[in-house]
Amino acid sequence: MDPRVRSHAEIVVEHSTDIEAGDRVVVTAPPAAEDFAVAVYELLAERGAHPVMLYNGRFGSSRAERAYLRNVDAEDLDEPDHLTALYENVDAAIRVRGDENVTEMRDVDGDAQAAYQRAYAPARSELLDTRWCLTQYPTPANAQLADMSTEAYEDFVWNAVDKDWEAQREHQQQMVEILDPADEVRIVSGEETDLTMSVAGMQTLNDHGEHNLPGGEVFTAPVPDSVAGEVRFDLPLYHQSHEIENAYLEFEEGRVVDYDADRNADVLGDVLDTDPGARYLGELGIGMNRDIDRFTYNMLFDEKMGDTVHLAVGMAYDECVPAEREPNESAVHVDMIVDMSEDSRIEVDGEVVQEDGTFVFEE
Numbered sequence: 001m002d003p004r005v006r007s008h009a010e011i012v013v014e015h016s017t018d019i020e021a022g023d024r025v026v027v028t029a030p031p032a033a034e035d036f037a038v039a040v041y042e043l044l045a046e047r048g049a050h051p052v053m054l055y056n057g058r059f060g061s062s063r064a065e066r067a068y069l070r071n072v073d074a075e076d077l078d079e080p081d082h083l084t085a086l087y088e089n090v091d092a093a094i095r096v097r098g099d100e101n102v103t104e105m106r107d108v109d110g111d112a113q114a115a116y117q118r119a120y121a122p123a124r125s126e127l128l129d130t131r132w133c134l135t136q137y138p139t140p141a142n143a144q145l146a147d148m149s150t151e152a153y154e155d156f157v158w159n160a161v162d163k164d165w166e167a168q169r170e171h172q173q174q175m176v177e178i179l180d181p182a183d184e185v186r187i188v189s190g191e192e193t194d195l196t197m198s199v200a201g202m203q204t205l206n207d208h209g210e211h212n213l214p215g216g217e218v219f220t221a222p223v224p225d226s227v228a229g230e231v232r233f234d235l236p237l238y239h240q241s242h243e244i245e246n247a248y249l250e251f252e253e254g255r256v257v258d259y260d261a262d263r264n265a266d267v268l269g270d271v272l273d274t275d276p277g278a279r280y281l282g283e284l285g286i287g288m289n290r291d292i293d294r295f296t297y298n299m300l301f302d303e304k305m306g307d308t309v310h311l312a313v314g315m316a317y318d319e320c321v322p323a324e325r326e327p328n329e330s331a332v333h334v335d336m337i338v339d340m341s342e343d344s345r346i347e348v349d350g351e352v353v354q355e356d357g358t359f360v361f362e363e
């Protein structure tokens with residue numbers, strides 16, 4: 001076993017989820033990530049935890065999931081109470097991605113996938129109430145999608161994962177202190193992105209490798225009905241085994257009123273039509289991980305890149321929304337990325353805090 005697999009597992013168990021003796025843990029992993037699952041199980045045993053393994057589980061694509069969705073009547077899909085009950089009765093959840101075929105879901109009907117997302121929303125909500133971590137195991141299929149050799153992709157993944165997360169937390173905290181007390185954020189990029197939103201009263205979180213590994217972003221939830229303007233996502237999105245290229249959204253009073261894309265605009269439309277909340281923003285995220293220096297068609301990494309902003313339509317994270325506010329609710333949470341490296345700026349309450357990818361505290 002590559003020693004970096006053990007190091008990766010140690011970060012997940014010790015830093016990201018802080019597993020303790022007696023913890024009930026669900027580990028979700030595909031066959032391609034067996035070495036990682038073995039390393040995690042060894043560490044869970046050493047810590048006296050009690051794991052249960054799910055084969056790829058939900059929330060990841062597999063041949064079995066494809067077969068199910070191609071044959072099920074979407075009207076018969078309902079909440080999987082047994083999975084919801086499982087997450088209600090665990091202390092932590094460790095989820096690892098590792099694709100064998102990144103286009104496995106290409107021929108699954110979009111309506112079926114949307115119905116599946118709606119059905120599994122309660123289980124996802126229970127999962128997010130645990131100490132959870134989502135991470136990536138470097139597989140040849142994901143290396144191909146990133147246009148990299150397997151060896152180069154392994155280096156890329158483990159370099160992004162194995163770093164000084166306390167130093168990263170301190171770096172990002174500078175942006176948290178700017179954004180958390182703010183009222184309004186404006187994002188400007190090129191000729192087609194000029195978007196404003198209120199974040200007044202919302203909470204800004206510092207992602208330093210806990211829930212997501214790698215971490216490397218600062219994020220909050222916009223006030224749902226405050227978003228106005230237009231945005232062109234100039235980095236592509238790989239969703240449901242389809243590449244959505246050059247997506248465009250226009251907002252009025254918080255709601256998407258127009259959309260387009262150069263490629264697979266219908267897939268984008270299926271996302272927005274999942275439920276009423278899917279046409280509102282649930283997240284504003286600012287990428288700050290300088291060790292992620294290339295686009296790989298993997299949102300777990302791409303949204304953390306320095307010089308980027310990402311916006312998610314759909315579900316807002318409860319941690320970002322104070323108890324007296326209603327979070328934007330949806331069965332989906334789909335991130336899309338704006339490249340902020342050139343002809344771009346982020347304004348917070350009228351002050352420029354990032355220009356052409358450089359933060360004011362980096363100058």
